[in-house]
Amino acid sequence: MNLTVSGIVLKVSQSGDSDRFCTILTDTHGVISAFARGAKNMKNKNSTATAQFVYGSYELFRRGDRYIIDESQYEELYTGLREDILRLSVAQYLCQLTMELVPGEQPAAEYLSLMRAALWYLSENNRLPLLVKAAAEMRMLSMAGYMPDLVMCRECGAYEHDLMYFIPSTGQICCGHCGVKSGEYPVKLGRGAMTAMRHSVYADLKKLFAFSLQEESLQQFSQAAEAFTLSKIEKNLTTLAFLHTMM
Numbered sequence: 001m002n003l004t005v006s007g008i009v010l011k012v013s014q015s016g017d018s019d020r021f022c023t024i025l026t027d028t029h030g031v032i033s034a035f036a037r038g039a040k041n042m043k044n045k046n047s048t049a050t051a052q053f054v055y056g057s058y059e060l061f062r063r064g065d066r067y068i069i070d071e072s073q074y075e076e077l078y079t080g081l082r083e084d085i086l087r088l089s090v091a092q093y094l095c096q097l098t099m100e101l102v103p104g105e106q107p108a109a110e111y112l113s114l115m116r117a118a119l120w121y122l123s124e125n126n127r128l129p130l131l132v133k134a135a136a137e138m139r140m141l142s143m144a145g146y147m148p149d150l151v152m153c154r155e156c157g158a159y160e161h162d163l164m165y166f167i168p169s170t171g172q173i174c175c176g177h178c179g180v181k182s183g184e185y186p187v188k189l190g191r192g193a194m195t196a197m198r199h200s201v202y203a204d205l206k207k208l209f210a211f212s213l214q215e216e217s218l219q220q221f222s223q224a225a226e227a228f229t230l231s232k233i234e235k236n237l238t239t240l241a242f243l244h245t246m247m
């Protein structure tokens with residue numbers, strides 16, 4: 001079976017002296033593994049498009065439970081990621097999160113749009129890396145079936161309050177007046193962070209990263225998004241641990 005997909009290369013492993021084994025987020029088949037013979041060689045026709053973080057189109061054929069890349073054409077290289085270790089590390093982490101959350105053999109065009117936008121903003125360096133990370137985390141988890149309920153305080157129905165609490169384990173919010181139960185480990189959200197949380201989950205995907213935040217709000221937003229992510233994936237990601245060594 002031959003097929004052509006659009007995708008982002010999330011991870012590359014060397015295979016032998018000259019081959020590459022790629023993990024690719026595709027528009028039509030979710031996250032797949034694909035083998036590119038000879039692609040480690042710079043002169044190989046598939047060398048450029050099978051590097052990590054490349055967005056392109058891939059002609060594949062299937063052999064058993066793996067895909068083999070026949071032809072490929074890159075469209076975006078996101079070369080700006082190589083300029084800064086923090087932005088690169090956020091990109092690495094989002095790729096690993098994608099591999100955790102996106103199933104194989106299912107349409108994943110929305111995830112691909114999300115990752116294209118995240119990598120573009122990180123590469124162009126016109127949003128803070130923590131903002132891209134937090135917004136991408138909240139959106140990806142929502143797409144993966146972990147949609148939080150950020151509409152109103154779960155107790156009194158208040159939409160706004162100077163202080164809101166986000167409860168990572170349940171994805172709910174509580175106002176500062178009602179408060180939370182013991183053992184819920186809430187994250188405090190001021191008005192800026194609360195707005196950012198709602199935007200990251202409910203805004204049009206095309207506008208996901210189109211906002212900015214003051215430093216204190218960004219810290220709260222970042223803390224809430226990461227706590228929510230960890231409560232859902234329930235494992236330590238190596239790329240996140242590495243990112244923390246720089247933050």
Ligand SMILES: [Zn+2]
Nearest residue numbers: 153156175178
């Ligand atoms: Zn309340």
